[in-house]
Amino acid sequence: MHSPADSLAPDWLVVPDDANDLPTAVWPASAARDDDGTLTLAGIPATALAQTYGTPLLVLDEDEVRSRARSFRIAFDEAAAENGTTAQVYYAGKAFLSTAVARWVVDEGLRVDVCTGGELEVALAAGVAPASLGFHGNNKSVAELERAVEVGVGTIIVDSAIEIERLAAITARTDAVQRVLVRVISGVHAETHDFLATAHEDQKFGFPLPDAAIAVARIREIPGLEFAGLHCHIGSQIFGVAGFRESAERVLELHAALLAGGPVPQLNLGGGFGIAYTSVDDPTPIETLAGEIVAAVAAGCAARGIAVPALSFEPGRAIVGTAGVTLYEVGTTKDVELESGAVRRYLSVDGGMSDNARPALYGAQFSARLASRLGVGAPQLSRVVGKHCESGDIVVDHEYLPGDVVPGDLLAVPSTGAYCASLASNYNHVARPPIVAVRDGRSTVIVRGETLADVLSRDAGILVGDEARA
Structure with missing residues (x-):
């Protein structure tokens, strides 16, 4: 009735x-x-x-966080091994970060992404090894970059030409060598809210694919910067793998071209995997995500006659949501x-x-x-x-x-x-x-x-x- x-x-x-x-x-x-x-x-x-x-009161189930972190790590480890490479999984600090949660996910074998100086300090206070941190952000201040280089953050994901020059000056002044990834815009539109989609052309993050090659060439000229590879994130709260396949195909074109100028050891394909908020939401199983995305990368590399790079992923809300x-x-x-x-x-x-x-x-x-x-x-x-x-x-x-x-x-x-x-x-x-x-x-x-x-x-x-x- x-x-x-x-x-x-x-x-x-x-x-x-x-x-x-x-x-x-x-x-x-x-x-x-x-x-x-x-x-x-x-x-x-x-x-x-x-x-x-x-x-x-926000109640957070520790075992749920740990179980999902462990499941993502195992799924991507196994998929990578089946395709002749390795994988790293990063926990997205922006989803929710406290010292306790940082310790839980690190215990389960994950690395941690931060995108501000505040998040960096929380991760450090939790005892997260700086080498296992990735530092995102479209407007990292000079002070934030100096702190990241000082503590030895494993990877800084550079987002603009200005940031490259800021890092060049910092590393020259401190005699440091900093690993960086270059964030690229693949042009793939995720099936998500406009404000959550981060891989279309008209937005604040990253370099369009044609400009990314110029950015990489500049990084390779700077003694204090080590080019570690490419990063691409197509959005958040995404169901299915079609967008990831298409984005990987486009980014691999650039990856293959960059190999002519030197090594490109890593490819980070982001994540933003969706969760259920209502009874009708149908998230893609973790094993399906890992298996199909990694297989698509391996197939793209085989078609181009290149080795499969080390892979990284950022499940986002899917671990803690x-x-x-x-x-x-x-x-x-x-x-x-x-x-x-x-x-x-x-x-x-x-x-x-x-x-x-x-x-x-x-x-x-x-x-x-x-x-x-x-x-x-x-x-x-x-x-x-x-x-x-x-x-x-x-x-x-x-x-x-x-x-x-x-x-x-x-x-x-x-x-x-x-x-x-x-x-x-x-x-x-x-x-x-x-x-x-x-x-x-x-x-x-x-x-x-x-x-x-x-x-x-x-x-x-x-x-x-x-x-x-x-």
Whole structure:
């Protein structure tokens, strides 16, 4: 039986048989419901986590991060070995970075990508070996480049001619030798949001293929720079391998041409592999990604009569995204009747775009489930919204939730491990929530939550005792 509200639902959203179920693809493997119907993560009830740490709360399943990191490493190692080469997998710090997460992924055999001086310092504080770091970014400052060279970052991915000259000056002044990759734009358009696609021509990253050869020639002239190969990243949240095959084919043309001037030992094909945010998303299996992409590179090299280079990949959100679940408390509920006669249910929670900006930025879709109990009401089309003073402050645009959700209930939004905490803000002077790791029935704060005092502390006009902050 469909209600008038169902006319508001997008075509992809299916009315669930049970609005309490936990679709496997969008939840950590440890997610379950206990005998009381409460959502548990790594064996810990969501109610206990909320009582201990408050809400909003980002919960990160350590075993999920480790398992996915290990799976990517093994899959690419095996695919590379089958095709006569080696592979490295880099964890994308921009997805979410803390010292704990950096240590987890390094433990599982991954390297780490950073793209700012701040991310670099977190990785170093975690004890990540500088030689296993890659440094991205389209506008690295001189200070950031100096620090990267000073600590011995393994690879700097150069993004412009100006950056090459900055590195030339730094290495000449410090008598250092720095390995670099040249980021190229292959022209392949990923099947993703325009702001997530990074390999079309009209964008800020990298060198167009014709200009890349000029950049490489200049690098080869500089004594302090060691040209290590090419880098190409076609986007983010990508399903399938067709775009990677086409991009590899184009980049290999340049790779083969560059061999005439010297070695090109490495090829980094980026990644940005997609994850499930809703029950209808169908991510490509890790083994398929690795096997088919590496085979395509090997075939392209064979056709050109060249050796397969060492390969590198950057899975992006695919390692940490599904490990994250955000807990919120429902504050108000509201039924809004539209001109069509349909009624949309609004569930307002105690977080919003300050802890998850992706729906506002990209129109990203998420899922949600009642976490503190089993719902007994019939599935009702609902919109989960935040507490911020913006009509676009939407956490979950469309979801069927039990019709008996009331203030005080906990809601859980899965697949929030990537790009939620990283993009968090203090909009409306809201404090950023804590981040808690869970494993084997234990929880640990890995990033402390802010207090209102923390948020206000930057305002120089607020009096502390008898004195204003300078």
